[in-house]
Structures are given as structure tokens and as C-alpha cells.
Amino acid sequence: MAEHAPAPVKPPFWNDPQVRAIAFQVIALVVTVAFGLYIFHNTQLNLRRLGIASGFDFLSSPSGFDIIQTLIPYSPTSNYGQVFWVALLNTLLVSALGIVLATLLGFIVGIARLSKNWLVAKLALIYIETFRNIPLLLQIFFWYFAVLRAVPAPRQSLSLGDAVFLNIRGLYMPAPQFQPGFGWVLVALAIAIGLVWWLKRWAWQRQMATGQAFPILRTSLALLLGLPLVVFWLAGSPLHWQLPELRGFNFQGGWVVIPEMASLLLALSVYTATFIAEIVRSGIQAVSHGQTEASLSLGLNSSLTLRLVVLPQALRVIIPPLTNQYLNLTKNSSLAAAIGYPDLVAAFAGTTLNQTGQAIECIAITMAVYLTISLLISLGMNWYNRRVALVER
């Protein structure tokens, strides 16, 4: 054929890129859909065979078990829907506290790692290399089974000024009790925040117009602390502290941090802080030294250089991986299930699933929650990235 036709030969249709593209996509879609249908079909058969009714009706039936830490009112007569909310709040609580602690520790260690002091830098390095290379679950177990089991029983509690007690049941702290007038203090705080915001704008405009700087930090601090304190005093100190008291075999009253939460929190923040420290170190090192030199030659002193030149540029590098670590910490908080802290995985995907047998629903809801959290965080991340992205010509 070819020798009779000098005109360019049209490739056979199976070599046409467009046909191929469509064919590949159709095949991929058909395989995916078929696989999905196959699983769906099997699941239906299995559920019918096992006599499990699918659906979310189980959420309104009573749970019948108690939870050791609840942030909202809950009792064994509450339903599984409330178990979900209690568990979700526990997950969010431990994640939020863990994020704060890990960030603090991580920034301190990350800066220590860059210290000119050899001993401090090496200590930070040893901390990072030790805790980064040990599985998180092992660290949780270590704190829970080896360390916190070694603290004394309630009657021999370690105490700090008769207000804070540590024993095998947990860490007991005084709880604040707000009296009726306390609302005014909050109002004062809100007013102070508003004033600081207005002051900042005004100071900025004045500096732009006249070049005169205003001691904004000191004034704001004075406003934020002073105004609520004055109102607090005027309202007659509407705040009491409820101290934990030893009654019978255990302490009553006050705030308590249960050992499950304490060990989870410790392990999560110590482990994640090692990663944050490395992120902080590389972020600061990413700002070229010329920036510091240029800023010093413009006459800025070293603290202004750090605040106005180095940090804003370092943060641009630090924040994206940092949010990733926050996300990791939130997901890692699910290891709570191993020591019985009632988080989403332990109380909902664990106990609830075992009691009701609604495996698909429970796992799907749990996964959906984590997916939502990670989606929200990555949306926020994208927004931030757009805001701080370098604007080039």
C-alpha cells in the first residue's frame, strides 16, 4: 500500500494521540466504576447475610457507656450522636493544645539550634535527633505506661502550694469560677482590643504623614492588661478559684488533666516539636545573609532587623511546612486509641463501632471528619500563600 501512496500516511487510528487519550480515560473510568460497583455489590450481600441494617439511625439510640473526659454534658443515657460530638471535641482539644505546645517548643529548639553557643546548639541537635527517630506510638506508651504509672497514689499526691496536685489519677488544678459581674471584664477586654486596633491604624497614618514613630507595643500592652484589670477591680473581683480537695480515695473539684491526655499531649508536642524546630532552622537559614547586612547598613538595629527584615521573609518559608506539621499532629492525635483517651477514633470508630457493628458508617464519618479538617487547613494555606507570595514584575 505504502509505495503506491506518496502522500503522508495517516497513522492507524490506534496510534492517534487523541484517540488514545480518550481510550485511556474511558478504560480508567470504566475500571474504576466497575471496581466500585463490585465492592458495593459485595458489601450489600455481606450486610444482608450478617443482618446489619445500614443507615445513620443508630446515631439516635442510647450509647450505654461512659466517657472519662467530656467537654459537653454527657451520660451513658446520651445517644451515639452525642458520643460523636464529645469525641470530636476531645480530638480538637488535644490537637489545639498540642499545636500550641509544639510550636513553642519547636521555635525555642529551632532557634537554639542556630545559637552561636556550641553547647546549646549541640543540645538542641541531640534533642531533635533523639525524638524524631522514635515512633510516636512508642513515645506515647513510654509516657503513659512507664512514666505516669510511676507517680504516687492520690493520698500521697505530689502537691504544689496545696493548689496543684499530681497523682496517678491525673493532674489536678484550681478551676476558675466566674461570678455574675465577670461579663464586664470581658466587655472591657473587647473594648481594649478595639482601641488597640484603632491606635495601630492611627499611629501608622501619623508615621506615614510625619515620620514620627509611636511606642505602639508598650501602649497596646498597657491597654490590653490595664483596662480589664481596672474593670475587674471596680466590679469587685468577680472570680473565685475552686481548689481540688481530697475526698475519700480521690480528689474532687478543680480542673483535672487525665493521665491519658497528659501523656498524649506530652508525646505529641515533644515529637512534633522536633520537626517544627528543623522547619524553623531551615526557614531562618533561607534568608540570605546579605539581607541582614543590607538592613544593618541602612541603620536598623539588630532587633529591628530581625523583626522587619529577617522574620517576615523567614515566615514565608516556614509557614507552609508548619501547617503541614499541624495537620500531621491532628492526624497523629488519633493514636489516642492505643491508650484509651476518648478521641474520635477511640470512642467513635472504636467503642461505638464495636457496640453497634455499623463499621461502614462509623469509619466513613471518622474519615470524613479528618478529611474536612485537612481540606480546611489546606484551603487556609492556599489563601495564605497567595497573600504572601512574592510580587514580581
Add this chain to the structure above:
Amino acid sequence: MSESSIAHVPHPNLPPPSNSIGAIGWVRHNLLSSPLNIALTLLAIWLLYLIIPPILRWAIIDATWSGDNREACHPGGACWVFIQVHFGQFMYGFYPDGQRWRVDLTALLLIFGAAPLFMHAVSNRLKVRLGLGLLVIYPVIAFFLLKGGSFGLPVVETSQWGGLLLTLVIAGVGMTAALPLGILLALGRRSRLPAIQTLCVTFIEFWRGVPLITVLFMSSVMLPLFLPAGMNFDKLLRALIGVTLFQSAYMAEVVRGGLQAIPKGQVEAAAALGLGYWKTMGLIVLPQALKLVIPGIVNTFIALFKDTSLVLIIGLFDLMNMVHNATTNPDWLGFSTEGYVFAAAVYWLFCFNMSHFSQKLEKRLHTGHKR
């Protein structure tokens, strides 16, 4: 005019002041350069004083090193007898005593097979062949050795596998299976075909968005529902599937980073030479991209290795669970610290060496890609 008064002999340089060089100079420069620095040094020394002596006393000076039951242990120090007695369990799990040579043989095969990969004298060609052999043939040999059932070896069920053996099996299988899957997913995510791209993005983001523990839960409670009645999977295999799918999503993101770093000119040049998609990717883009992201791949491996400890949740007896199990043994209560410190040391050794290796590799492969 005398010659001697004109001749100008430069005085030799004075040596630097003795307190700015040598040990004293180093200490002054690195530890005592400013008041803040002195305070930090004192703080660090105080911290070391708080931490080091008690640990040394517990772990070495007051510790018991030999014996065969708990009565041999002195109070106050570590009781390493606990580790000594359980060492076999920690390494092999419930693998039958008489068959443990098979595990040793499997490990030796891997060590001797992989050793040439790390030697400079071996040519790259041989390394590639050896690597491929290890990837393809070794798993088959290892499976038959460990599981048995042929060549006259008695069968050892996977439920008897445990300890470090199981940890290494999960990590090894996860690594070798997640890498190719991850590469395919990364290629799919960068594909111009919308359907393929959407499928890959959904897959990757789904697995990256959920914690591994829910994946393991899913593989243990939901997988049996997905399969036709009567078809039953081994518990280990279910965990392996979960770990592999989870880790392949992370691997895909690492590989994607490398793909994005390759200039478009490379693909265009390959197209101009008449290479198709798979040849372009396999011969031009992937070799460069994978080389760029080797450190990232090793980091994913490290994460996977640490994550293997999570199989404890679904009742597999890996190193972590064997140690935990031994600490709850009524005959040996109260030695959880020793157990966890031992397990931590084992995990640490593996992870630290991997990360060290990746740093060295990064330096060696840094052949001027980054401008």
C-alpha cells in the same frame, strides 16, 4: 651610610594571643563570647547535670546485666535481664524456636545481597542489575523461606511472625510496593488527561487526608465486607494493603516534586526525538526526577518504618507490640521502662542510620542541578 642601617628586615608576625587559639580560644569564642552566652552555657551545663548522671546511674552503674529471672535484679537500676530473657521474642515473635534459622538466613541473604550496592568499587551497571534482582527475586525467596510449605520446610503461619521480623517485613513490603505505585500516581497527577488526573488527585488527597490508624481500622473491619463471602484475607496481608496504599500517596507527592523540578525543555526535546510518553518518562524525565528526590523518598521510608508500630492497634505482634506484651507479663511486671527504652533504641538505630545515609547521598548526588 652603613649598609646595615638600610637593610629592612621585617619582623616576623607575632603568634596570635594564646587566649584566642587552641582550646581556650575555642571555649572563649563558642561558649563565653557574651554575658548572654555565658548564661546559656551555665544553663546548658545545669541541664546536662540534671539529665546525664541519673540516666547513667540507672542504665549502667546500678543496672543488672546478667541473670535469668527477676530476682536477680537490684532495685534502683535498670534490669537488662528482662531484655535478655525476652530477646528471642522481640526479634522473632512467636516463630518456632527450631525454625528461627530461616529468619536469620533471610536476613543474611538481604545483607549480603545489598552490601555491594553501597560499595564504590562496584560498577553502576552491576548495581542496577543487583538492585532489580533484589526487588524482584529476593521477595519471592524470602516469602518461601519465611512461610515455608515447600522444599521440605514446615509451614509457619503469618500469625506466628512477630517482633523485629514482622516490623521489617511490613516496612520492606510497604517500601517496595509503595514506590512504583507512587511513581504511577505522580505521573497520573501530572497527566494532561483530565479523567486520569482527577482519579489520581482524588486517590492521593483521600489517603493523605486521613490518619493511618483509620486506614488500618478500615482494612481490618471494612475489607472483609468488601470481599465476596467466604474469601478471607490474612490479617498481615490486610495490614500490608492498608500501609501500602497509604504510603503510596505520600510517595506520589514526593515524586511529583521531582517531576515538577524537571524543565519542560527535557520533555520537548524528547518529543522532538520522536519518543512516546512512556519512553520520555522512563528514559528522560524519571531518572532525573527520582535522583532529585532521593532524600524525600528516604524520608518517606523513615516515616513508614516508624508507622509500622501502628499495626499494634489491629493486633499484629510487631516489635512494639511484643515489647508491650512482655511488659504486661505477670512474671515481669514493672519493667516497662527497660522494655520501651530497648524498643526505642532499635527503632532509633534504623531511622537514624537511614536519615544519615540520605544526607550523605544528598551530598554525593548534588551534581549541580540546583542553580
